[in-house]
Amino acid sequence: MTDRLPRTLRSDARDNRERLLDAARAVFATEGLNVPMREVARRAGVGPATLYRRFPTKEVLVTEAFTDQLRACQAIVDEGLADPDPWHGFCLVIERICELHARDRGFTAAFMSTFPHAVDFAAIRAYSLNAVTELATRAKDTGHLRPDFVLDDLILVLMANSGIHATSPAARVAASRRFAALAIRAFQTSPTTSPLPPAPRLTPTPPRRDPKA
Amino acid sequence: MTDRLPRTLRSDARDNRERLLDAARAVFATEGLNVPMREVARRAGVGPATLYRRFPTKEVLVTEAFTDQLRACQAIVDEGLADPDPWHGFCLVIERICELHARDRGFTAAFMSTFPHAVDFAAIRAYSLNAVTELATRAKDTGHLRPDFVLDDLILVLMANSGIHATSPAARVAASRRFAALAIRAFQTSPTTSPLPPAPRLTPTPPRRDPKA
DNA sequence: ACGTTAACGGACGCTCCCGTCCGCTTGGCT
DNA sequence: AGCCAAGCGGACGGGAGCGTCCGTTAACGT
Numbered sequence: 001m002t003d004r005l006p007r008t009l010r011s012d013a014r015d016n017r018e019r020l021l022d023a024a025r026a027v028f029a030t031e032g033l034n035v036p037m038r039e040v041a042r043r044a045g046v047g048p049a050t051l052y053r054r055f056p057t058k059e060v061l062v063t064e065a066f067t068d069q070l071r072a073c074q075a076i077v078d079e080g081l082a083d084p085d086p087w088h089g090f091c092l093v094i095e096r097i098c099e100l101h102a103r104d105r106g107f108t109a110a111f112m113s114t115f116p117h118a119v120d121f122a123a124i125r126a127y128s129l130n131a132v133t134e135l136a137t138r139a140k141d142t143g144h145l146r147p148d149f150v151l152d153d154l155i156l157v158l159m160a161n162s163g164i165h166a167t168s169p170a171a172r173v174a175a176s177r178r179f180a181a182l183a184i185r186a187f188q189t190s191p192t193t194s195p196l197p198p199a200p201r202l203t204p205t206p207p208r209r210d211p212k213a
Numbered sequence: 214m215t216d217r218l219p220r221t222l223r224s225d226a227r228d229n230r231e232r233l234l235d236a237a238r239a240v241f242a243t244e245g246l247n248v249p250m251r252e253v254a255r256r257a258g259v260g261p262a263t264l265y266r267r268f269p270t271k272e273v274l275v276t277e278a279f280t281d282q283l284r285a286c287q288a289i290v291d292e293g294l295a296d297p298d299p300w301h302g303f304c305l306v307i308e309r310i311c312e313l314h315a316r317d318r319g320f321t322a323a324f325m326s327t328f329p330h331a332v333d334f335a336a337i338r339a340y341s342l343n344a345v346t347e348l349a350t351r352a353k354d355t356g357h358l359r360p361d362f363v364l365d366d367l368i369l370v371l372m373a374n375s376g377i378h379a380t381s382p383a384a385r386v387a388a389s390r391r392f393a394a395l396a397i398r399a400f401q402t403s404p405t406t407s408p409l410p411p412a413p414r415l416t417p418t419p420p421r422r423d424p425k426a
Numbered sequence: 427a428c429g430t431t432a433a434c435g436g437a438c439g440c441t442c443c444c445g446t447c448c449g450c451t452t453g454g455c456t
Numbered sequence: 457a458g459c460c461a462a463g464c465g466g467a468c469g470g471g472a473g474c475g476t477c478c479g480t481t482a483a484c485g486t
Contacts, residue, residue, distance in 0.1 A: 010432055010483060036473055047435030052475065112378075150412045156377065156392055159415070163376015164369065165325075179369055186399040199363045202372070223453060223462055249443060260465030265445065427486100434481070440474080451464070456457100 017054050019044040024065040028106025066110045070124050077131045086138035095180045098161045102176030108162040157183045175200040230267050232257040237278040241319025279323045283337050290344045299351035308393045311374045315389030321375040370396045387413040
């Protein structure tokens with residue numbers, strides 16, 4: 001009684017799917033997650049129906065679009081964990097994840113949000129958090145990381161990092177870089193002598209066009 | 214040829230105006246700025262037309278609603294400036310402003326946004342920033358504040374603070390408190406011995422219901 | 427080459443928000 | 457007490473985003 005669905009997509013359908021994902025990644029990165037679904041379709045050069053056929057809900061689209069980024073995130077953490085100097089690895093993780101999030105507005109939101117149906121997403125996320133915990137433990141053992149650091153502090157920093165807005169993407173990355181350096185200072189036991197990244201010129205953020213934030 | 218407008222509002226109009234401002238403050242604090250104008254009117258128990266008559270644009274409403282908060286902000290800075298110990302005053306300013314912003318979602322957005330027509334707003338804001346600069350200079354002289362601190366770092370921290378979300382207002386305040394403590398650690402020259410506020414339990418933020426953010 | 431059917435996209439109906447108009451109500455003044 | 461304008465709010469038209477339907481197109485297998 002159940003009809004079999006075709007296991008494989010037709011060539012044009014597969015192309016469109018790719019173009020939709022590319023468009024989604026591009027627009028989510030610059031505009032954030034709060035873009036109309038239709039806008040994604042428009043940029044991909046397909047009709048709305050095609051978008052909805054491939055990705056029935058925005059959650060599905062977001063999840064698929066950011067799987068790459070999430071793996072990049074995981075790679076960063078793994079790399080940090082592999083660093084012979086745990087404290088150095090820890091700093092690297094903070095710096096690079098902050099930068100990743102600064103470069104991609106949408107990913108931050110996706111990473112922070114809890115997507116109930118995105119099992120892979122949640123799994124990788126949980127794995128990464130665990131890895132960071134391990135890294136933090138080792139970094140504490142070296143005496144460079146303050147003992148009162150907890151994992152939630154990292155989440156806190158990431159959330160806070162997502163609050164940084166700027167007029168241009170470049171400015172956001174610059175601001176985020178300095179912020180990461182400040183965070184590292186807050187986490188380390190002895191005061192640094194190393195200079196901070198340059199302080200970005202921060203104009204007050206223009207009113208958000210997003211009505212729901 | 215120009216008609217004179219009544220200098221004074223009728224009593225019922227004045228009442229409604231007050232109730233509108235109260236409603237606006239309440240809903241902006243909990244929901245942020247991205248609430249429909251009608252919702253404010255609804256909560257105030259008046260029709261939409263009344264709201265629009267009193268506050269032609271959302272910007273006007275927001276500006277008027279947050280003037281109090283802005284003065285509170287100014288008061289905090291003044292108090293910090295008056296503190297005999299500049300470093301202590303500086304810390305107080307950070308802690309209390311972070312808390313203020315954590316308690317009121319809307320105010321953060323209002324404070325960060327640049328409202329071209331809100332002269333008072335901009336003036337107080339500029340005054341406060343100047344005052345903080347002065348305070349920072351003194352705090353540096355005491356040797357407690359790092360010399361590489363710049364005013365933009367404070368803006369950065371405030372922006373970052375606004376990125377902190379949590380399920381409950383209480384949780385947000387708690388998270389913000391710890392964040393402020395971390396920021397202070399980042400800014401001070403010698404490492405603190407004083408313990409941090411408790412680390413809040415941070416569930417990943419649920420997807421924002423706001424379509425425009 | 428040709429028929430089958432997966433795939434496409436324009437168009438539709440829905441909901442929600444916005445800002446305004448206009449006929450009714452009510453406070454304030456004499 | 458009674459006038460009248462200030463004030464009110466329900467109702468309207470417009471616009472935007474959403475998710476779906478259905479007639480048309482073109483990819484794939486034979």
